[in-house]
Amino acid sequence: MPEQAINADEVVGAALDLLDDVGLHGFTMRALAQRLGTYPATIYWHVGSRGEVLSAASARVLDSVFADLPDPTSTPWDAWLDAFARGYRRQMQSHPAIAAWGVTHFEARVPAPDDLEIIVGVFARAGFHGEALALAYNMFLGSLIGWVGVELIADDPELGSDPEQMEGSVRALDADDYPTIVANLDHLANHAIAFRWQGGIANPLDAAFDFAVATWIAGLRAQLASRSG
Amino acid sequence: MPEQAINADEVVGAALDLLDDVGLHGFTMRALAQRLGTYPATIYWHVGSRGEVLSAASARVLDSVFADLPDPTSTPWDAWLDAFARGYRRQMQSHPAIAAWGVTHFEARVPAPDDLEIIVGVFARAGFHGEALALAYNMFLGSLIGWVGVELIADDPELGSDPEQMEGSVRALDADDYPTIVANLDHLANHAIAFRWQGGIANPLDAAFDFAVATWIAGLRAQLASRSG
DNA sequence: ACCTGAACACCGTTCAAGT
DNA sequence: ACCTGAACACCGTTCAAGT
Numbered sequence: 468m469p470e471q472a473i474n475a476d477e478v479v480g481a482a483l484d485l486l487d488d489v490g491l492h493g494f495t496m497r498a499l500a501q502r503l504g505t506y507p508a509t510i511y512w513h514v515g516s517r518g519e520v521l522s523a524a525s526a527r528v529l530d531s532v533f534a535d536l537p538d539p540t541s542t543p544w545d546a547w548l549d550a551f552a553r554g555y556r557r558q559m560q561s562h563p564a565i566a567a568w569g570v571t572h573f574e575a576r577v578p579a580p581d582d583l584e585i586i587v588g589v590f591a592r593a594g595f596h597g598e599a600l601a602l603a604y605n606m607f608l609g610s611l612i613g614w615v616g617v618e619l620i621a622d623d624p625e626l627g628s629d630p631e632q633m634e635g636s637v638r639a640l641d642a643d644d645y646p647t648i649v650a651n652l653d654h655l656a657n658h659a660i661a662f663r664w665q666g667g668i669a670n671p672l673d674a675a676f677d678f679a680v681a682t683w684i685a686g687l688r689a690q691l692a693s694r695s696g
Numbered sequence: 697m698p699e700q701a702i703n704a705d706e707v708v709g710a711a712l713d714l715l716d717d718v719g720l721h722g723f724t725m726r727a728l729a730q731r732l733g734t735y736p737a738t739i740y741w742h743v744g745s746r747g748e749v750l751s752a753a754s755a756r757v758l759d760s761v762f763a764d765l766p767d768p769t770s771t772p773w774d775a776w777l778d779a780f781a782r783g784y785r786r787q788m789q790s791h792p793a794i795a796a797w798g799v800t801h802f803e804a805r806v807p808a809p810d811d812l813e814i815i816v817g818v819f820a821r822a823g824f825h826g827e828a829l830a831l832a833y834n835m836f837l838g839s840l841i842g843w844v845g846v847e848l849i850a851d852d853p854e855l856g857s858d859p860e861q862m863e864g865s866v867r868a869l870d871a872d873d874y875p876t877i878v879a880n881l882d883h884l885a886n887h888a889i890a891f892r893w894q895g896g897i898a899n900p901l902d903a904a905f906d907f908a909v910a911t912w913i914a915g916l917r918a919q920l921a922s923r924s925g
Numbered sequence: 926a927c928c929t930g931a932a933c934a935c936c937g938t939t940c941a942a943g944t
Numbered sequence: 945a946c947c948t949g950a951a952c953a954c955c956g957t958t959c960a961a962g963t
Contacts, residue, residue, distance in 0.1 A: 472928080571849055601884050612889070651816065675834035675835065678831035679831075726935090734948090737940085
C-alpha cells in the first residue's frame with residue numbers, strides 16, 4: 468500500500484490556508500492546485516468543484532466552533548448561547564473569507580446534525596417548544612450569522628473606495644442637514660455600519676457585538692415571559 | 697445637443713434587470729453590455745467596474761426602501777423600526793441578488809446620509825444617546841441586514857446539492873441520536889436555517905421574520921429599561 | 926484509483942483607435 | 945465626450961491519456 472500523494476483532508480486544509488492568505492477573491496482552483504503541487508483536475512477528483520471545496524472548508528470551521536463550548540446540559544441557556552455566539556465569531560475572525568462565503572451559502576445540508584441537536588436542545592431547555600422553538604432558533608442563528616457577516620466585510624472591497632476620502636466625507640457632514648449624526652459622530656465614525664472606513668478585521672466592533680448578543684438574549688427572555696404569562 | 701445613446705442611470709437600471717433575471721453569478725459585464733446593445737468598455741465609461749455597478753444598483757434599491765416609510769417624527773420608534781425592517785426585506789425580496797451582494801459589501805461609504813440621519817434620529821428619539829445610540833443602531837441594522845441575507849440564500853447554490861436528497865436526510869434523522877430535532881421536526885423541516893432544502897425566495901420564512909423583528913425590538917426595550925433604571 | 930496536460934468556453938479590464 | 949473592437953491575462957471545468 469503506497470501512501471497516497473494527497474487526500475481530501477489535505478485539500479480542505481490547503482484551501483483554508485489559501486483563503487486566509489488571499490481572501491475569497493483570490494481563492495482559485497489553479498492557486499489551490501499550485502499550493503498542493505498538483506493540477507486543478509486533482510482537486511476535482513478528491514473534493515469536487517470550487518463550491519464543494521468552500522462548503523467543506525466551511526464545515527470544518529463550523530465544527531471547530533463546537534470543540535470549545537461549555538457543556539450544554541449543565542450551563543444555563545443564556546450563558547450557553549452567549550458562549551456559542553462568541554465562539555462562532557472568534558472562528559469567523561480567524562477565517563473571514565469563510566464568514567463572507569458562509570452568510571450567503573448556509574444552505575440546507577444538515578451538515579452536522581450533532582451540532583444542530585445541541586443548539587436545538589438548548590432552546591428546548593430554555594423553554595421553547597414546537598413552533599416557538601423554531602422561531603427562537605431562527606431568530607438567534609440568523610441574527611448571529613448575519614451580524615458577524617456584516618461586521619466582517621473586507622477592508623478592501625473590490626471598489627476603489629478610498630478610506631481617507633471616506634473618512635473625510637463622514638467628518639464633513641453638515642450639522643444643519645444631519646443634526647443627529649453630527650451630534651453622535653464620535654461614537655459613529657468608524658464604529659458603526661455604513662459609517663466605517665475599515666473592515667471588521669482591522670477594526671472589530673467589539674462593544675457593538677457584546678451589546679447585540681445581550682440584546683438578542685434579552686429579547687428572547689422577554690418572549691419567554693410573554694408566552695408563559 | 698444630440699441625445700446620448702446611453703447614460704449611467706440606464707446602465708444601473710439594466711444592471712438591476714439583469715440581476716433579477718440571472719442572479720449574481722450570471723451578472724457579467726459582457727451580458728450587461730449585450731442587454732444595452734453596446735460594448736463592455738462603454739459600461740466602464742459611464743459607471744465603472746463590476747463592483748461599482750453593483751454598488752450603484754444596491755444604492756438605488758436601498759434608496760427605494762425609504763420612499764414608502766411612515767413619518768419618522770410622528771411614528772413611535774418601535775413602530776417605525778418595524779416598518780423599516782419590513783420595507784427593507786420587501787425590497788430585498790424583489791432583488792435577492794442585491795441582498796446577497798449587499799451583506800458582504802455594506803461598506804463605509806455613507807451612501808445616503810439623508811437615509812442614515814433618519815435611522816439615527818429614530819434611535820435618538822427612542823432614548824439612545826452617545827455610545828448607547830451607536831450600539832443600538834449597530835445591533836438593529838446588523839441583525840436586519842444579516843438576517844435577511846441569511847434568509848434569502850439562493851435556491852440553487854452552485855453546489856449540486858439535491859433538494860430531494862436533502863429532504864430525505866432531514867427526515868431520516870434518528871430519534872435516539874437527535875431527540876430534540878426529531879421531536880420538533882415538523883416545525884424545523886424546511887422552516888429553519890440549516891434545515892431547509894429551498895431558498896428564501898421559493899420558501900420565505902415569514903413567521904420567523906416576524907418573530908425576529910419583535911425580539912430585536914423587545915430586546916431594545918429591555919436595554920432602555922435597564923439603562924434608565 | 927489517482928494524476929497529468931491540454932483544451933474549451935468563458936471571464937474582468939484595458940487601450941488604441943475611431944467619431 | 946463617447947463608443948468600437950480587439951487584445952491581455954486570467955478563470956472553472958472537462959476529458960482523453962497516462963500510470
